[in-house]
Amino acid sequence: MKKQTLALIQADALRMDCLQAVQALALPQAMICAGFVRNLVWDAAHQFSTSTPLNDVDVAWYSSEQIDPQLDLELEFKLKQQLPNVQWQVRNQARMHHRNGVAAYASAKDAVARFPETATCLGAAMNDKNEIEWRVTAGLADAWALRLRHNAHSGLALSVTQRRIEEKNWLARWPHLRLMPQLLG
Template sequence: MSYEERLRQYIRENEHLMKDLERVRELGLPQCYIAAGYIRGTVWDRLHGFSNQAAHTDIDVIFYDPEDLSEAREVQLEQGLIDQTGNDKWSVKNQARMHIRNGNPPYRSSEDAVSWWPETATAVGARLDSGNRLEIIAPYGLDDLFSLVVRRSPRFEDKAYYVSRVRSKNWQRQWPRLTILED
């Protein structure tokens, strides 16, 4: 079974994540995915034999809409999800404007935006299409994610920030089999 097939299986077997993917699909946003820690943590939990610890993490929702770059829209969407679920860990960000905050060239899509994220294992997203099929974005593939390797993404140039970030996350305390590469 390929890593992508395994990822789909892990997501489908995670009742909380599937429900959240359905909620996000209902928003009707373009190129909209649940990404980063929720997906990454779901895989790392499974590979460590843990059950659904990632359900308690932030829920990063990304979308790409160059027609409406207002932060107010993101706040409204976020609050709607919080009100609907009672979970205050939702974060909704339009990737069409995030390049400004991050000091990068304009992103061309959600997948392009994800390729600028700090770690290859974090650069992953999933969404449900209208036919309930899982679509995965992973610009660097899924090898690092499934090999439990944390490495700096090729497009993320701020090495000092990356090192500080992975140290502060202290992921190895929660997932002891991780290999953290600091160079």
């Protein structure tokens, strides 16, 4: 699954440009995560001929010393200058536990591995050798199996996942997604 997913990313010019733009910022523990990978997998599993347009590109990074939210906005601006057609969302995960009302994250990897649904717990980055490397693959099996499952390790209420599924209209876009029993109640 990892190699197949990497091949999909490498074949997508926009995703490669995004990874290179984030790499150029040299942020600690930075990765592009969530729908950036998940949507591409779901599109492939649904045999779509074109990728679903990205609503945004989520960048997770981590520094307990640089927690001013203004810095994230400045980083978004820099990325927007490089790729103006991309809606960037940059967040230092060292402070995001406050917004999410959960225990503090120990790293960017920890934060992404605790996203609300398992299929979203995915993150990749470009390394110093210009190779894509996985930072988080916790949700890869569920993404490829088209399983929507609440992440019990997220610290978030089940209702958060249920609300996200509805608000993001995932079941209409990807009709073969399967809600796991915990989400059917």
